[in-house]
Amino acid sequence: MAKLVINPEKQVSKIQKEIYGHFSEHLGRCIYEGIYVGEDSPIPNVNGMRTDVVEALKKIKIPVLRWPGGCFADEYHWKDGIGPKGTRKKMINTHWGGVVEDNSFGTHEYFELCRQLGCETYVNGNLGSGTVQEMSEWVEYITFKGISPMADLRKENGHEEPWKIDFFGVGNENWGCGGNMNPDFYANEYRRYQTYVRNYNSQQDGKESGIKKVCCGPNADDYEWTREVLKTCFNHCDPSIHGHMDGLSLHYYVHPEGWQIKGSATEFDEEAWYKTLSKAYYMEELIRRHSAIMDDFDPDKKIGLMVDEWGTWYTVEPGTNPGFLYQQNTIRDALAAGMTLNIFNKHADRVKMANLAQMVNVLQSVILTEGSDMILTPTYHVFDMYKAHQDAMLVESFIDSEEIGLTEEYRTPNLTESVSLDKKGNLHITVTNASLTETYPVDTHMIEFSAAEVLGEMVQGEMHSMNTFENPECVTVKEFTDVRITENGICFNIPPCAVLHLTVKRKV
Ligand code: AHR
Numbered sequence: 001m002a003k004l005v006i007n008p009e010k011q012v013s014k015i016q017k018e019i020y021g022h023f024s025e026h027l028g029r030c031i032y033e034g035i036y037v038g039e040d041s042p043i044p045n046v047n048g049m050r051t052d053v054v055e056a057l058k059k060i061k062i063p064v065l066r067w068p069g070g071c072f073a074d075e076y077h078w079k080d081g082i083g084p085k086g087t088r089k090k091m092i093n094t095h096w097g098g099v100v101e102d103n104s105f106g107t108h109e110y111f112e113l114c115r116q117l118g119c120e121t122y123v124n125g126n127l128g129s130g131t132v133q134e135m136s137e138w139v140e141y142i143t144f145k146g147i148s149p150m151a152d153l154r155k156e157n158g159h160e161e162p163w164k165i166d167f168f169g170v171g172n173e174n175w176g177c178g179g180n181m182n183p184d185f186y187a188n189e190y191r192r193y194q195t196y197v198r199n200y201n202s203q204q205d206g207k208e209s210g211i212k213k214v215c216c217g218p219n220a221d222d223y224e225w226t227r228e229v230l231k232t233c234f235n236h237c238d239p240s241i242h243g244h245m246d247g248l249s250l251h252y253y254v255h256p257e258g259w260q261i262k263g264s265a266t267e268f269d270e271e272a273w274y275k276t277l278s279k280a281y282y283m284e285e286l287i288r289r290h291s292a293i294m295d296d297f298d299p300d301k302k303i304g305l306m307v308d309e310w311g312t313w314y315t316v317e318p319g320t321n322p323g324f325l326y327q328q329n330t331i332r333d334a335l336a337a338g339m340t341l342n343i344f345n346k347h348a349d350r351v352k353m354a355n356l357a358q359m360v361n362v363l364q365s366v367i368l369t370e371g372s373d374m375i376l377t378p379t380y381h382v383f384d385m386y387k388a389h390q391d392a393m394l395v396e397s398f399i400d401s402e403e404i405g406l407t408e409e410y411r412t413p414n415l416t417e418s419v420s421l422d423k424k425g426n427l428h429i430t431v432t433n434a435s436l437t438e439t440y441p442v443d444t445h446m447i448e449f450s451a452a453e454v455l456g457e458m459v460q461g462e463m464h465s466m467n468t469f470e471n472p473e474c475v476t477v478k479e480f481t482d483v484r485i486t487e488n489g490i491c492f493n494i495p496p497c498a499v500l501h502l503t504v505k506r507k508v
Contacts, residue, residue, distance in 0.1 A: 081106020304352025
């Protein structure tokens with residue numbers, strides 16, 4: 001019997017809702033087809049945005065959406081994507097499939113999408129191939145409410161009122177596709193570019209703009225990048241400098257068989273199952289070690305670690321454009337998502353945002369589309385259950401897990417968990433079981449908390465279970481009833497290949 005101990009009296013940190021964020025790039029069929037079909041499309045839409053996709057995303061309470069990339073961001077020139085659609089410049093999307101980008105989805109369309117979703121905005125600026133002036137003018141165009149060249153241009157283009165930028169990324173992967181810079185060079189560039197990401201309205205109304213600036217952080221385990229960039233960009237002796245950085249990004253993808261081969265999304269054996277989940281769990285070490293470096297500069301945890309790209313990355317589906325990164329999604333991805341989100345929750349004191357890559361039709365998507373059809377992936381259903389953690393308070397918890405796997409090298413905890421307390425005083429417990437074969441009984445001891453009622457829901461399946469356009473409801477959220485209240489807490493049996501969410505109501 002595994003033991004799970006929960007201490008609701010020990011409140012660790014608020015789980016920022018932005019940890020449940022998403023990412024949409026001009027890549028493959030993410031934006032075009034997946035989200036934006038245009039106003040004249042026979043697919044039902046509001047101002048060009050697919051109604052089915054928007055409604056599904058609203059249900060999981062998508063808190064924030066990153067755009068326009070990715071590698072695309074450092075080649076994106078925002079002025080190409082404003083004004084009458086017929087006159088917008090066409091360009092080659094050199095990173096992703098060499099297709100023509102007609103810029104019909106630009107700044108106005110992105111803010112309209114976020115309006116429909118009711119989510120925060122995260123705009124990623126171009127530091128790799130754009131100028132300081134271009135970045136500065138984009139912020140002016142979007143946010144300035146007075147009279148200025150860029151604000152006037154926005155008004156001419158039909159939007160009188162400014163929009164709000166919640167997060168602004170100053171470059172993307174500048175160690176790679178964003179300019180192949182070394183950390184020292186990037187860090188100085190960051191200092192320069194971010195200076196001109198201005199709070200345009202404050203001189204008029206004295207209010208802070210609230211733009212949170214995100215500095216390009218490391219690729220996976222590049223700890224040197226983290227240290228070097230912070231050395232130049234973060235100075236804890238000078239409070240004015242820390243105000244220039246609100247977050248440092250981290251990118252990490254799971255490739256089961258490595259970057260070159262990757263591996264199939266749907267055809268895999270037991271070894272690849274455990275390898276994938278072991279690599280997903282590696283996120284824990286990455287966060288712990290990057291956080292330790294951040295603690296050296298920022299012990300008060302004023303800047304967040306923003307994991308603004310994460311997810312599984314497999315070989316593309318046979319017959320699809322290799323540059324479109326389209327992959328299916330199985331219960332293995334649900335496990336990878338459940339484990340990773342538990343890790344983020346448990347590091348809520350440092351992880352302030354995360355963005356799954358990517359929202360629709362690219363990599364570990366929550367939604368797949370084919371023409372007018374749409375399916376929700378197993379990963380979607382995990383986000384649906386875990387939304388209960390958004391803005392709740394992480395409480396101390398511990399589960400006595402064991403490492404499982406078929407090889408010495410790739411082992412993963414059989415069980416992971418995280419627990420939060422919501423505003424109504426209910427506990428939310430999310431647990432994953434990575435085993436392909438074992439059901440685990442879990443005896444939960446809750447300190448100073450008496451349960452009045454417990455409700456369960458679960459995403460579970462066989463090793464290869466997935467949703468297809470022919471069978472879209474194979475993996476969904478189902479009611480879970482194998483749980484009972486005990487003297488000290490609750491007791492439940494979690495089956496193999498499962499992600500579980502329990503809501504425990506307090507006895508008053
Ligand atoms: O998400 C796909 C790509 O992965 C992004 O464009 C890039 O930032 C990362 O390498």
